[in-house]
Amino acid sequence: MISDGLKEATKGSTAYHIWMATLTLLMLFGTYAYYQQIVHGLSVTGMTDRVSWGLYISNFTFLVGVAAAAVMLVLPTYILKDIDFSQAVLIGEGLAVAALIMCLAFVTVDMGGPARLWHIIPGIGNLNWPASMLAWDVIVLNGYLFINITIPFYILYHHYLGKKPKKSVYLPGVLISVFWAVGIHLVTAFLYAGLPARPFWNNALLGPRFLASAFAAGPALIILVLAIIRKYTDYYIADKTINKIAMVVTVAAQINLIMLGSELFKEFYSVTHHSSSAIYMFFGIDGKNALVPWIWTSIALNLLATLALTYNRFRRNHTVLFISCAVLFLAIWIDKGMGLIIPGFIPGPWGEIVEYFPTWVEIGVTTGIWALGAFVFSLLVKVAVSIELGKMQYRNRQ
Amino acid sequence: MIRNGWRFLMRSLGPGAVLFGILVLGSCSAPAHEDQGPLAKIEEHGKEAKVYPLTSEPFTFYIKKIPVRNAEDDTMFYIPDRLGQLSSFPCSRCHSEPLDHLKSTDPTVKKAHWDIALTHATEEVLNCKVCHSEKDMDYLRLNNNSTVDFNNSHRSCAQCHASEYKDWIGGAHGKQLGAWVPPRVSATCVDCHNPHSPALETRWPARLNTIKIKELDPK
């Protein structure tokens, strides 16, 4: 199956080849940028002792949510036995794998000593479990990756052989993955929420807000991907599937907005020192206002997209739906990425306002990793779709 | 079919949530008994006198030490010897005549120690005769007219500056020299404060950080 898969992945239309070539170029540029970082240290990034996490961890946080959102398709398909979702579930799990690979890549490039990452392997190294939430994150992310590779592989392999996959084998894994998906994103949220040193993060709503925004952004991306698959392959995806996923996105986006409102109330009703981070983000402090245009754009886009999705008539119009999904994805990317990580560090523990501006190295590596994710995802989708369409079957080989 | 799915989900959600909760709470750092803070540790282990395998001698060997004993709480520490550091001491080696004979009524002659400006309290509180003994210029005077040598000049300062003196005996005022292990060697009052002009002057800081300036104002 691997050789057939490789064969399938390396042939395609011109558009496909151009797409993969562009991604490869971006990955190469990212590698060059990362090489600069390895040689000179993290000083080539914009991070400092005041803002010690930046673009890399922002993207990591956002992508863990996207990975967790695959469960939004798994849950209805296998547990609620809603047949309409079943076409999309493999695509969703492929997205989870690609997103997880991106997450692991972002964490690795953020490390000051990547050669020493073996220290984190339990048994060989010294993993600080259960005290450290990062240790939890390492376990749950790798576990989720394992589940999301093995279960779809099992199913696809059986389809490839023309056989029916056994429910007793994959159903327990699927059930675990549902809880595990919620787990990975809660653990990532607890990473931040557990730090009393950063009052912007240290609140109870962070975990639920992460889940809500993940379940809005992830399925939004899945809708866009399904639209592309519908356009470029013969794989049939019913309108009903897309509409149901759109419903998930809409409800999650609405809950996300309610949570945002709750956070804004807490920060701005009684302004204390702990609100300084929010004040910096929304209004700037002492003339330092680098994040202000970003967050207002994000909120405006978020509101627009959610409103558009709320109206049934707009949501059913697929052009509006796709644009709204893209806009929502972008808005949540800003809000959960730069709009969450950076203000957590500003002001610093003694109140100093030091701003963060990513350098070309960070932007290059980030682009490279997104290209890597897109590359992996394209490969997986191409193979999965051709297996599902029956084009790639063991019997064809013989 | 959907109903069965929901029921299944609900049934498995319960124990799953409980398990997750237990696992997460296990990571919490609820203060264990030993982690109740340094004050609790002082309560438990900080009552008995300590004996150290080290002394401060390697760090203070170059200082000639004078003992200071505080009767109230039986503390003992050392201060640097002062007599050996005074130039032109003892005064009586050169000035063999008593003070009265040294006085001159001639206004054209400069007064002795004319360059010592006394900016210490006010004129009605202090003048030369308050601290320096008229009877014996090699000694300092205490308020009950007894004398004390220059090594123990702190007893003179203690008469007015009682709270600073109390802090100094305890170790909270003034510079300690050498080491944290006993025996303690403290600087004495005159090691930092010029007794005739005791206020410390302003000076410039030891460094300026240009990187910090860039950090706070990248433009």
Added chain:
Amino acid sequence: MLFNRKNKVKKNQKADLTFSEEQGKMDNRPANEGVEQVINKPQDRRTAMKGLTAMLLSGAGLLNSSCSLTAGEDEQDLAQLKWEEYFKGNYRLMTPEEKKETVRRLERMYELNNGGKINISDKGPLKDVLYGYAFNISKCRGYMDCINACIKENNQDRNSQMQYIRIHEFENGRMDFAMADDNFYHEVPAAGHFYIGTQCFHCDNPPCVDVCPVKATWKEKDGIVVIDYDWCIGCRYCEAACPYDGRRFNWSDPHVPENELNKDQHYLGNRLRKKGVMEKCTFCIQRTRSGANPACVEACPTGARIFGNLLDPKSSIRWVLENKKVFRLKEDLGTEPKFWYFMD
């Protein structure tokens, strides 16, 4: 697939076919597409063997020069030491013999790299000692002598002006750190202002220790919170978790001029760090475990800094705690710092 090809070649060679005739046989197959252009390329055994040998040789050449015949003995030594250092474990879990070995390796590596000699100590905590620190706000006059002494003592990076200590200048009337200036440059003390110094407070309930994913930082028995610089992976979670701005990260290779290097070092203290690891104030572990005061306490001319053993009822630090009105910063966070502030 490559092996399939070779096997087929073997069979044909037995029948004494030439290479081109073999190619002719294979022309009936469909043209290779995609990845097969690379993987299933027809090759004879000779070419395949050439390729494999070339790969093997270049791979062997890439191995570290401890296998090389031409590298000097020093380089071989260094490579061997680097190898052993890379694979050692967490210092906290080492036996005393392993600690001595790693210290010896580090000293030898410095000698090979720079020619000079340094002493790295692996001295453990003194018994019955819990270090505490007190800062007299009335006495601090903003000189920053402590910062200079700390930098020299602890071999901090000069290029990034790294410093563990910050002196904050406040205006009378409120103790608001957000309004304080920690990089003033005028005659001190300025009228109407007061000064507070901060650094790692060596909390008794340190949030940084809890969050480290590899347990590279921990609290020693004498209360000092230390870092194993060779175990730290540089994730900077501890820096995010510290409420007191206690931690510093080496964003680039730290550099100390040779003539300013402090050669009396401790494994957990002021030995030379590398880029990508965290560091912080260690209460000058290389000094305090031998009985001396930390460099900042030593350097402060006004005696604003007091250090000692909290468990010794006769120590100055205990006298301060019992007789002065002391407080700690951000007490409500439950970190139990061992750094108190008081005023006269």
